[in-house]
Amino acid sequence: MWTFIHKLGSPKWCYSLCGRLQPGFWIAALLLIAVGSVWSLAYSPPDYQMGNSYRIIYVHVPSAILAQSVFVSMAIASAVFLIWKIKIADMAATVMAPFGAAMTFLGLFSGSLWGVPTWGTWWTWDARLTAMLIQLFLYIGVIALRGAYGRNDQGAKAVAVLTLVGVVNIPIIKYSVVWWNTLHQPATFTLTSRPAMPESMWMPLLIMVLGFYCFFTALTLYRLRNEIIRRESRTRWVQALAE
Amino acid sequence: MTRGALNQSRTDAVGAPSATVGLVGACAAQVRRELAVARRRGGEWLNPLIFLALVTMLFPLGISPQPDLLATIAPGLLWVAALLAMLLSLDALFRSDHADGSLEQMMLAPQPLAALCLAKVAVHWLLTGVPLALFAPLLGVMLSLPTAGSLTLIASLLLGSATLSLIGAIGAALTVGLPRGGVLLSLLILPLYIPVLIFGAGAVQAAVQGGFAGPALALLGAMLALALVGAPFAIAGALRISIHG
Numbered sequence: 358m359w360t361f362i363h364k365l366g367s368p369k370w371c372y373s374l375c376g377r378l379q380p381g382f383w384i385a386a387l388l389l390i391a392v393g394s395v396w397s398l399a400y401s402p403p404d405y406q407m408g409n410s411y412r413i414i415y416v417h418v419p420s421a422i423l424a425q426s427v428f429v430s431m432a433i434a435s436a437v438f439l440i441w442k443i444k445i446a447d448m449a450a451t452v453m454a455p456f457g458a459a460m461t462f463l464g465l466f467s468g469s470l471w472g473v474p475t476w477g478t479w480w481t482w483d484a485r486l487t488a489m490l491i492q493l494f495l496y497i498g499v500i501a502l503r504g505a506y507g508r509n510d511q512g513a514k515a516v517a518v519l520t521l522v523g524v525v526n527i528p529i530i531k532y533s534v535v536w537w538n539t540l541h542q543p544a545t546f547t548l549t550s551r552p553a554m555p556e557s558m559w560m561p562l563l564i565m566v567l568g569f570y571c572f573f574t575a576l577t578l579y580r581l582r583n584e585i586i587r588r589e590s591r592t593r594w595v596q597a598l599a600e
Numbered sequence: 601m602t603r604g605a606l607n608q609s610r611t612d613a614v615g616a617p618s619a620t621v622g623l624v625g626a627c628a629a630q631v632r633r634e635l636a637v638a639r640r641r642g643g644e645w646l647n648p649l650i651f652l653a654l655v656t657m658l659f660p661l662g663i664s665p666q667p668d669l670l671a672t673i674a675p676g677l678l679w680v681a682a683l684l685a686m687l688l689s690l691d692a693l694f695r696s697d698h699a700d701g702s703l704e705q706m707m708l709a710p711q712p713l714a715a716l717c718l719a720k721v722a723v724h725w726l727l728t729g730v731p732l733a734l735f736a737p738l739l740g741v742m743l744s745l746p747t748a749g750s751l752t753l754i755a756s757l758l759l760g761s762a763t764l765s766l767i768g769a770i771g772a773a774l775t776v777g778l779p780r781g782g783v784l785l786s787l788l789i790l791p792l793y794i795p796v797l798i799f800g801a802g803a804v805q806a807a808v809q810g811g812f813a814g815p816a817l818a819l820l821g822a823m824l825a826l827a828l829v830g831a832p833f834a835i836a837g838a839l840r841i842s843i844h845g
Contacts, residue, residue: 487794494791502774505784514841515774519788522770522834529795 366443369594372585375578382575389568397561404558413471415562419569421464424492425527427457427573431499432524435517445581447513448588450520451503452580456573458496465489476540484533485541492530495523626711627719634723645727648685649735655681656739667744674745675753675804682732682757683764683797689728690768691785693720694776694839703776703843713839714832721769721835729761745808752807752817759820760800766824766831767792773838796823 364370397415404411431450438446468486469479480486502519506512534543589595621629638645659677660670697703706716736757737750745753771789775781803816 491791491794494787498788498791501784501787505775505778505781511777511841515838518770518834518838518841519774522792526791 366441366445368445368585368589368592371445372582375582375585379575379578379582382571382578386568386571386575389564389571393561393564393568397565401557401561402555407475410471410474413467415565417464417467417471418562419566420460420467421489422566423569423573424457424461424464424489425530426570427453427460428492428496428520428524428527431457431520432527435520439514439517439521444588445585447517448584449577449581450517451513452584453577454496454500454503456576456580458493458500460573461489461493461496465493481540483540485530488526488530488533491526495526499523621711623711623715626709627715630706630716630719631723634720638723638727645731648689648728649731651685651688652678652681652732652735653739655684656743660743670743671745671808674740674743675749675808676801677743678736678740678745678753679757679760679797679801679804682736682761683793685732686728686761686764686768687786687789687793689724690765690772690789691775691782693724693769693772694842695772698776698842703839707840707843713836717769717773717835717839718828718832721765721832724769725762725765729765730758732761733757745804748810749804749808752813753804755817756800756803756813756820759817759824760796763796763820763824763827764793766827766835767796770831770834770838773835773842775842776839777842796820799823 365374393415398412401412403409431453434446434450434453437443438450465486468489472478472480499516499520503512503516506515531544534541586595586598656678659673663669663673694703697706707713709716733754737745737753740750740753741747768785768789771785771792772781774788775785778784799816799819803813803820806816807813
């Protein structure tokens with residue numbers, strides 16, 4: 358176990374491991390998203406109140422869940438980088454940030470499209486929506502700070518500290534629908550109870566969420582490989598790879 | 601302020617061999633030094649107040665001078681303007697110390713850097729947050745803010761601006777090594793300022809509408825307590841990164 362973790366810190370070994378894991382995750386992501394999309398768009402029943410417009414949930418919920426998970430992953434990677442000085446962890450945090458920002462934007466955008474038929478407005482200054490908007494700016498801040506420092510060790514540490522500070526927003530987003538009485542509905546999935554919707558509705562949603570996670574993992578592995586090559590371009594094994 | 605004068609102030613303040621100075625003594629010396637530097641810089645502490653007055657003046661001219669409308673938006677407006685004034689003052693928090701090497705001396709000191717940072721931030725709050733809090737009710741009168749809100753405005757700004765100083769110092773420490781950190785600093789810090797703004801303006805709003813501002817003020821106090829515990833270590837860590845890489 359420990360040797361495995363220690364090996365993970367080696368760029369060369371991590372590069373080949375990412376290469377080996379990647380196809381499995383791509384296939385899983387493709388299958389899950391394909392099955393989930395067809396099931397959710399064609400076969401699951403329309404909602405008795407919202408009709409067919411509720412189907413936006415199949416994009417909205419996975420992207421919103423990912424928006425938070427990616428930031429937590431970045432925070433964990435940042436902590437690992439600050440404590441054990443493992444460069445791979447910083448590279449992983451680097452490649453995850455733009456994807457997380459994209460997911461946050463997708464969550465906000467799909468939510469605002471959904472808001473028109475159900476709430477009658479594109480945007481409302483509701484606690485969940487505002488917290489999510491703050492999340493988007495935190496992602497942009499992390500990316501901008503990295504950009505300002507360029508690819509060096511100092512910038513990496515600064516970004517890691519900012520990510521760890523920014524993670525305070527995650528519980529605020531998570532519990533915003535509990536603490537405040539908001540327009541946004543409570544969480545769809547909880548670990549402790551069954552969803553309030555029929556199985557034919559939540560099963561495809563669960564499949565979509567898992568599909569988004571697999572897609573995130575596959576994309577991170579793919580981009581991590583690129584990042585390793587870019588940062589280790591002076592080492593002998595990368596140059597041997599290029600020849 | 602010349603280099604010589606600053607070195608002089610350092611010798612005045614931290615003249616004794618630092619090994620014999622305790623933690624409290626070092627923090628007191630840090631506070632004395634910051635105050636001495638501020639005194640020699642003259643009227644620089646007035647700039648956030650002038651900024652606050654100017655920004656507040658723009659709104660009646662830009663939106664409408666109607667007293668009813670102004671009274672409605674005054675709590676939020678004063679809070680936003682004070683928050684921006686704090687933000688502007690933060691960019692310079694560590695910059696001159698970084699330029700003249702005092703920051704490195706702080707790191708070399710045997711006392712924990714987090715404690716010295718806390719002393720530095722406390723002086724920043726004393727010279728920025730406190731004057732802003734005391735000055736804001738005056739502008740509130742110009743915006744026809746009901747007098748019932750004045751005391752709450754002072755209290756909420758006193759509590760809130762201390763949190764803003766602490767959080768902002770993390771951002772200032774992270775960007776001190778960058779040549780143009782100003783815009784980046786606002787991008788990093790403003791999202792983290794939002795909770796303070798919500799409860800700060802909320803407290804004043806509640807007081808104006810005849811409600812009870814206690815819960816919002818209590819939450820501001822809770823945020824300050826949290827920031828007091830966590831922020832000094834984040835500031836110290838960020839400064840180490842900015843100086844040593």
